[in-house]
Amino acid sequence: MTGFGLERLSLNQATVKHLGLADAVALCVRHDIPAIGLWRDRVAEVELASAAALVRRAGLHVSSLCRGGFFTVRDADGREAVRADNVAAVQEAAALGADALVLVCGGLVPGSRDLGLARRMVADAIGELVPFAQRLGVRLGIEALHPMFCADRCVIASLGEAVDLALLFPAEAVGVVVDTYHVWWDARLALELERAAGRIVSYQVCDWVVPLPADVLLGRGHLGDGVIDFGPISEAVAAAGYQGYVEVEIFNADVWAAAPDETAVTVRSRFADRSRTLSYCSR
Amino acid sequence: MTGFGLERLSLNQATVKHLGLADAVALCVRHDIPAIGLWRDRVAEVELASAAALVRRAGLHVSSLCRGGFFTVRDADGREAVRADNVAAVQEAAALGADALVLVCGGLVPGSRDLGLARRMVADAIGELVPFAQRLGVRLGIEALHPMFCADRCVIASLGEAVDLALLFPAEAVGVVVDTYHVWWDARLALELERAAGRIVSYQVCDWVVPLPADVLLGRGHLGDGVIDFGPISEAVAAAGYQGYVEVEIFNADVWAAAPDETAVTVRSRFADRSRTLSYCSR
Numbered sequence: 001m002t003g004f005g006l007e008r009l010s011l012n013q014a015t016v017k018h019l020g021l022a023d024a025v026a027l028c029v030r031h032d033i034p035a036i037g038l039w040r041d042r043v044a045e046v047e048l049a050s051a052a053a054l055v056r057r058a059g060l061h062v063s064s065l066c067r068g069g070f071f072t073v074r075d076a077d078g079r080e081a082v083r084a085d086n087v088a089a090v091q092e093a094a095a096l097g098a099d100a101l102v103l104v105c106g107g108l109v110p111g112s113r114d115l116g117l118a119r120r121m122v123a124d125a126i127g128e129l130v131p132f133a134q135r136l137g138v139r140l141g142i143e144a145l146h147p148m149f150c151a152d153r154c155v156i157a158s159l160g161e162a163v164d165l166a167l168l169f170p171a172e173a174v175g176v177v178v179d180t181y182h183v184w185w186d187a188r189l190a191l192e193l194e195r196a197a198g199r200i201v202s203y204q205v206c207d208w209v210v211p212l213p214a215d216v217l218l219g220r221g222h223l224g225d226g227v228i229d230f231g232p233i234s235e236a237v238a239a240a241g242y243q244g245y246v247e248v249e250i251f252n253a254d255v256w257a258a259a260p261d262e263t264a265v266t267v268r269s270r271f272a273d274r275s276r277t278l279s280y281c282s283r
Numbered sequence: 284m285t286g287f288g289l290e291r292l293s294l295n296q297a298t299v300k301h302l303g304l305a306d307a308v309a310l311c312v313r314h315d316i317p318a319i320g321l322w323r324d325r326v327a328e329v330e331l332a333s334a335a336a337l338v339r340r341a342g343l344h345v346s347s348l349c350r351g352g353f354f355t356v357r358d359a360d361g362r363e364a365v366r367a368d369n370v371a372a373v374q375e376a377a378a379l380g381a382d383a384l385v386l387v388c389g390g391l392v393p394g395s396r397d398l399g400l401a402r403r404m405v406a407d408a409i410g411e412l413v414p415f416a417q418r419l420g421v422r423l424g425i426e427a428l429h430p431m432f433c434a435d436r437c438v439i440a441s442l443g444e445a446v447d448l449a450l451l452f453p454a455e456a457v458g459v460v461v462d463t464y465h466v467w468w469d470a471r472l473a474l475e476l477e478r479a480a481g482r483i484v485s486y487q488v489c490d491w492v493v494p495l496p497a498d499v500l501l502g503r504g505h506l507g508d509g510v511i512d513f514g515p516i517s518e519a520v521a522a523a524g525y526q527g528y529v530e531v532e533i534f535n536a537d538v539w540a541a542a543p544d545e546t547a548v549t550v551r552s553r554f555a556d557r558s559r560t561l562s563y564c565s566r
Contacts, residue, residue, distance in 0.1 A: 113512040119470070148431045150468035151493045151510045158441075161470045185433035187402070187444045210434045214497035227434045229396040 004234060004246045009271050010035035010063040012204065012249035013042055016260045021046050023260070025058045031264040035061040035245040037204075043092060052095050063245035064141065064177075064202045065089065065098040071125035072106035072118045072155065079125075086129050093138045099244050100141040100201035101133070102177050107152040118155040123165060126174065134173045141201040142166055143177035146185075148216055159183045159192040166199050175201035178237055179249070181208055181220055184228045193236040200242040205230060205274075206250045213253075220250045223270040230274045246271070287517060287529045292554050293346040295320035295487065295532035299543045304329050306543070308341045314547040318344040318528040320487075326375060335378050346528035347424065347460075347485045348372065348381040354408035355389035355401045355438065362408075369412050376421045382527050383424035383484035384416070385460050390435040401438040406448060409457065417456045424484040425449055426460035429468075431499055442466045442475040449482050458484035461520055462532070464491055464503050467511045476519040483525040488513060488557075489533045496536075503533045506553040513557050529554070 011033050013024050021042045028036050036055065043051040043065075055062055068089035073079050093101040105122040108115065126140065133140050144162040145154035156162050162176040176196050181204075183189055193200075207226030212219045223230060234246075248267045255263055294316050296307050304325045311319050319338065326334040326348075338345055351372035356362050376384040388405040391398065409423065416423050427445040428437035439445050445459040459479050464487075466472055476483075490509030495502045506513060517529075531550045538546055 108510055113510050115468075115470075115512070146430060147468040148429065148495065148499070151491060155468075157468045158470065164470075185398075185430040185438075185440045187398075187441065187447075208434060212431065212499060216431070216495060216499065227391055227396050229398070 003238065003275050005275055006032075006268065006272055007034060008244075008246050009033050009268065010037055010061070010245035010247040011264065011267060012037035012064070012066070012247040013039050014066070015248055015250045015255065015267065016263055017256045019260055021051055022054060025054055025060060027260050027264050028060055029058050030261070031268055033264065033268065035063040035247075037064045037066060037247040037249060038062055038096060038098065039066045040089060040092060043096070048092055048095050052097070055096065061245065062096045062098040063247050064100045064102050065093040065096055067102040067104050068129075068140070069103040069154075070106040071122050072109045074109050074111065082125070083128065086125070087132060090129065090133045090136055090138045094136040098138070100139045100175065100177065102141050102143055102202060104143055104145065105154050105156050107150065107155060115150075115155055122155065123168065126165070126169065130169050130173050134170070139172065139201045140174045141177040142174065143179060144182055146182040158186055158188075159196070160186075160188055163192055163195050163199065166196075171198055175199040177202040177204065178233075179204040179206075180228050180230060180233055181206050184208060184233065189233065190236055193233075193240050197240040200237060200240050202244065202247065203234075203237050203242055204247045204249045206248060209252075215253075218251050218253050220252050222250060222255065222266050223248070223274050234274070286521065286558050288558055289315075289551065289555055290317060291527075291529050292316050292551065293318035293320055293344070293528035293530040294547065294550060295347070295349070295530040296322050296325055297349070298531055298533045298538065298550065299546055300539045302543055304334055305337060308337055308343060310543050310547050311343055312341050313544070314551055316547065316551065318346040318530075320347045320349060320530040320532060321345055321379060321381065322349045323372060323375060326379070331375055331378050335380070338379065344528065345379045345381040346530050347383045347385050348376040348379055350385040350387050350426075351412075351423070352386040352437075353389040354405050355392045357392050357394065365408070366411065369408070370415060373412065373416045373419055373421045377419040381421070383422045383458065383460065385424050385426055385485060387426055387428065388437050388439050390433065390438060398433075398438055405438065406451065409448070409452065413452050413456050417453070422455065422484045423457045424460040425457065426462060426485075427465055429465040441469055441471075442479070443469075443471055446475055446478050446482065449479075454481055458482040460485040460487065461516075462487040462489075463511050463513060463516055464489050467491060467516065472516065473519055476516075476523050480523040483520060483523055485527065485530065486517075486520050486525055487530045487532045489531060492535075498536075501534050501536050503535050505533060505538065505549050506531070506557050517557070
């Protein structure tokens with residue numbers, strides 16, 4: 001099987017930003033979306049045990065928990081707070097049965113221009129977290145963010161770099177998150193997806209809209225509204241052995257302003273269209 | 284010599300966007316800046332022969348001409364127009380004695396999501412241009428633009444890709460432009476600068492300002508106003524055998540609004556500061 005049918009669709013909660021967890025879960029059930037990607041703030045609102053029960057009773061699979069990371073902190077107190085927060089995130093991912101805990105690793109250390117320092121801090125912090133994650137059976141997913149976020153959000157700025165980092169650790173403990181928005185531009189993408197074989201723990205999709213809006217964090221669109229050619233990327237993700245769900249995660253002010261049911265319908269139909277395109281391409 | 288002293292400074296005309304060619308040349312002379320990077324629209328305003336005479340009489344070196352490229356056009360008529368425009372750009376670069384003609388290669392073909400197609404069109408178009416450029420002794424510089432411009436301005440989105448492309452052609456005909464704003468984030472930068480040995484035809488510097496402004500085209504700052512660590516990049520550019528000028532090229536609404544003499548003073552002093560930092564680092 002090379003493509004992803006609707007039985008692999010997951011709705012990342014950030015796509016319906018204004019819904020609490022219970023409403024987001026109900027939306028998925030109403031629209032026959034079998035999985036959900038959760039965010040920690042929304043989980044915390046209803047408390048962890050209730051959140052886990054809610055999702056389980058609804059029969060939804062938790063494809064990911066967003067997010068841990070932000071490791072690049074200068075002082076020891078700050079690093080200790082980050083460590084504690086990531087431990088909590090691993091515990092939450094375990095309780096929720098999430099396929100992966102997504103790590104957004106952090107930008108440059110405040111006041112520093114040293115990319116190497118920041119990258120070493122990320123590697124060290126992940127290394128520190130791995131034994132605990134292994135004990136709880138949680139898989140960490142290193143997400144490469146688009147290079148435009150390198151300074152302030154994530155110094156891991158290409159998939160190749162995320163793969164290099166993941167390969168330092170056991171495959172059952174650390175993998176990579178592939179998000180089309182962040183990596184579509186990369187001439188080495190096909191190669192790096194091959195190198196990621198057995199290591200992809202989450203596949204997230206949304207489109208790159210042209211022109212980029214004023215707030216580049218919100219420049220994401222529904223599948224088909226932008227320039228990304230999803231077929232070849234999905235093929236390569238599947239060929240790398242990825243067996244999980246495909247999360248639609250859209251940060252976009254217009255999408256957030258839309259009625260959630262309308263958003264769910266669009267997510268589902270656009271995903272189905274892409275699946276057909278993909279099947280067509282792969283014949 | 285590993286660093287770049289003030290005798291290697293060049294002012295790219297775009298930094299003082301509101302000045303015509305004569306005023307920009309006079310500004311360089313007034314501030315003891317030995318070279319200038321020219322833009323074709325400002326050259327055209329005074330006509331090519333006058334522009335060449337003006338710069339020559341002022342004793343300025345022309346470190347680059349911006350720019351050719353934008354090769355990714357679907358229809359034959361459009362491609363013919365692009366070809367003619369690039370031929371004209373090569374002629375202008377020759378007449379001005381520019382060290383390089385900067386190529387911004389173009390984004391996705393309008394209406395297409397095929398990155399491979401766009402990249403093949405770029406390679407083909409450069410291949411078509413090379414014999415003419417060689418005849419006129421003009422060196423073409425492929426500029427990798429930041430991945431955030433991949434869709435609409437330049438599908439060559441990393442230095443490695445620019446190097447790969449340049450290596451398809453004779454070294455005296457085709458090289459790469461290294462612009463810190465576009466490539467600073469790349470974990471493979473040191474490696475790709477090594478691979479670019481003997482192929483760097485222009486080195487442009489400006490800083491990456493955080494947060495990115497609403498118009499990402501204008502998110503550049505004076506050296507020191509952002510997060511880029513220029514020392515290691517300049518060292519690697521020098522180690523790759525680059526013997527040319529260092530162009531300060533800043534697209535920034537505030538810089539454009541400043542008095543040009545003030546801008547020139549800032550450019551010069553920030554450049555001198557970085558040179559000192561560099562010398563310190565290289566000891």
